[in-house]
Amino acid sequence: MQAPDTPDSIDRVIVDAILAGRITAGTRLGEQSLATLFSVSRTMTREALIRLEARGIVQVSSRRGWFVIKPSFEEAQEAFQARQAIEMGILMAVQRLGPEVVDKLRAHIVRERAAIASDDLEARSFLLGDFHVCLVEALGNRVLADILRDLTARTVLISALYQSVHDATASCDEHEAITNALAGGDLKRAADLMVSHIGNVEAGLTRAKDDDPLTNLRQALKLSPRRE
Amino acid sequence: MQAPDTPDSIDRVIVDAILAGRITAGTRLGEQSLATLFSVSRTMTREALIRLEARGIVQVSSRRGWFVIKPSFEEAQEAFQARQAIEMGILMAVQRLGPEVVDKLRAHIVRERAAIASDDLEARSFLLGDFHVCLVEALGNRVLADILRDLTARTVLISALYQSVHDATASCDEHEAITNALAGGDLKRAADLMVSHIGNVEAGLTRAKDDDPLTNLRQALKLSPRRE
DNA sequence: CGTTCCAATCTTGTATGGAAGTCTGATCCG
DNA sequence: CGGATCAGACTTCCATACAAGATTGGAACG
Numbered sequence: 001m002q003a004p005d006t007p008d009s010i011d012r013v014i015v016d017a018i019l020a021g022r023i024t025a026g027t028r029l030g031e032q033s034l035a036t037l038f039s040v041s042r043t044m045t046r047e048a049l050i051r052l053e054a055r056g057i058v059q060v061s062s063r064r065g066w067f068v069i070k071p072s073f074e075e076a077q078e079a080f081q082a083r084q085a086i087e088m089g090i091l092m093a094v095q096r097l098g099p100e101v102v103d104k105l106r107a108h109i110v111r112e113r114a115a116i117a118s119d120d121l122e123a124r125s126f127l128l129g130d131f132h133v134c135l136v137e138a139l140g141n142r143v144l145a146d147i148l149r150d151l152t153a154r155t156v157l158i159s160a161l162y163q164s165v166h167d168a169t170a171s172c173d174e175h176e177a178i179t180n181a182l183a184g185g186d187l188k189r190a191a192d193l194m195v196s197h198i199g200n201v202e203a204g205l206t207r208a209k210d211d212d213p214l215t216n217l218r219q220a221l222k223l224s225p226r227r228e
Numbered sequence: 229m230q231a232p233d234t235p236d237s238i239d240r241v242i243v244d245a246i247l248a249g250r251i252t253a254g255t256r257l258g259e260q261s262l263a264t265l266f267s268v269s270r271t272m273t274r275e276a277l278i279r280l281e282a283r284g285i286v287q288v289s290s291r292r293g294w295f296v297i298k299p300s301f302e303e304a305q306e307a308f309q310a311r312q313a314i315e316m317g318i319l320m321a322v323q324r325l326g327p328e329v330v331d332k333l334r335a336h337i338v339r340e341r342a343a344i345a346s347d348d349l350e351a352r353s354f355l356l357g358d359f360h361v362c363l364v365e366a367l368g369n370r371v372l373a374d375i376l377r378d379l380t381a382r383t384v385l386i387s388a389l390y391q392s393v394h395d396a397t398a399s400c401d402e403h404e405a406i407t408n409a410l411a412g413g414d415l416k417r418a419a420d421l422m423v424s425h426i427g428n429v430e431a432g433l434t435r436a437k438d439d440d441p442l443t444n445l446r447q448a449l450k451l452s453p454r455r456e
Numbered sequence: 457c458g459t460t461c462c463a464a465t466c467t468t469g470t471a472t473g474g475a476a477g478t479c480t481g482a483t484c485c486g
Numbered sequence: 487c488g489g490a491t492c493a494g495a496c497t498t499c500c501a502t503a504c505a506a507g508a509t510t511g512g513a514a515c516g
Contacts, residue, residue, distance in 0.1 A: 078372075082372045092320070260468095294467095
């Protein structure tokens with residue numbers, strides 16, 4: 001992490017940490033803290049945070065601090081709906097599908113299963129989200145890939161926030177079903193499967209955490225709900 | 229323009245200028261020039277430019293300057309394809325369509341026609357792009373609205389760059405047809421019309437400008453092509 | 457006359473210092 | 487003891503200064 005390769009490597013490290021679930025919604029990202037960590041000046045970290053803010057991944061609260069976004073339940077639903085619409089549209093608009101796309105996806109699924117089998121939670125979180133990025137990247141449209149990457153980061157945050165109970169194995173199975181449909185050239189079916197897959201993940205969300213900012217603390221203290 | 233209401237008002241002014249066609253692809257946006265114009269320090273304009281860069285609207289060339297993006301022909305096609313996929317997906321995913329959406333769109337079309345009739349080129353450019361933003365905004369998903377706003381800005385730049393010959397009146401007619409399909413509740417048809425509408429605009433692009441960076445100068449000097 | 461080189465100038469890149477708002481916790485008062 | 491007040495220790499916010507690369511125009515040279 002010490003290597004300041006590119007000017008936006010800070011962005012990447014933060015986003016990767018989010019995708020891996022090492023950073024969760026609401027986490028504070030202080031300009032000075034990051035600067036110390038990356039051995040750069042506050043200017044650099046501030047610029048990185050500004051970029052991430054423009055990408056909808058962090059928020060600044062005036063003179064209070066920078067925080068990873070903590071979407072409301074409604075915003076969470078909007079994010080999932082956005083992904084449903086976009087990913088469906090992408091699949092329906094596919095003109096030509098090279099075999100290398102399917103190969104890449106199958107290889108990805110192998111890695112997913114490996115991460116699940118070895119209980120590597122970070123790799124699991126990252127790979128399950130990355131499948132969708134991988135798919136759209138393989139289709140060759142960078143514009144869409146960029147959009148989906150950020151949207152996926154948001155979705156990972158949301159899943160952790162509203163503790164999606166959607167099983168990782170189930171997700172992986174659904175990824176496989178989508179890939180199989182693509183391999184068979186049945187784009188319509190792939191699109192339908194994609195919609196239901198994202199819908200399944202969304203359906204696993206629970207509203208709980210949104211209503212009560214004390215939930216985290218309450219859980220940590222093992223208090224039963226609503227008993228102050 | 230003197231009013232520094234919000235910290236990101238600079239962003240908005242620039243994007244609005246792009247949507248209205250007052251700023252075109254490749255325009256230089258100097259940090260100091262903007263700072264003087266907005267009566268702020270270079271820090272502020274730099275932050276605004278960084279935000280716009282994250283949104284894919286401007287680019288920085290190291291120690292040379294900031295420029296409005298000048299997409300290659302391939303990138304232009306990607307942007308249009310992205311819009312086709314996303315907007316189709318949005319329409320296909322609509323659950324419920326309130327009558328106020330149609331009303332809003334009809335009002336928008338009236339303004340489009342007025343701008344066309346009065347030869348107000350800036351309003352025309354802005355409104356023709358804004359129709360799509362308006363539509364997705366009316367559907368109530370802010371995530372998608374934000375994405376489409378930026379994508380629309382890119383598309384407006386592209387249309388000017390590759391001098392789209394698609395007629396404004398035709399675009400407006402197509403907007404109306406889409407709105408009518410929505411009013412009739414025929415979402416599938418609306419989606420199809422949207423795809424062909426965006427396809428029509430894309431089809432009007434000409435590759436010419438991309439090949440020769442001197443085209444602008446050549447045209448300005450009224451030289452015939454390839455006669456140095 | 458054509459070419460090379462260099463210096464002046466313009467641009468962004470980066471660090472730093474102080475202004476100003478926000479929160480915390482101690483102190484003071486009733 | 488309970489509640490208001492205020493000092494301080496944070497934080498971001500914003501401006502400024504200087505560093506350093508890029509460009510340009512002209513001078514020097516063949």
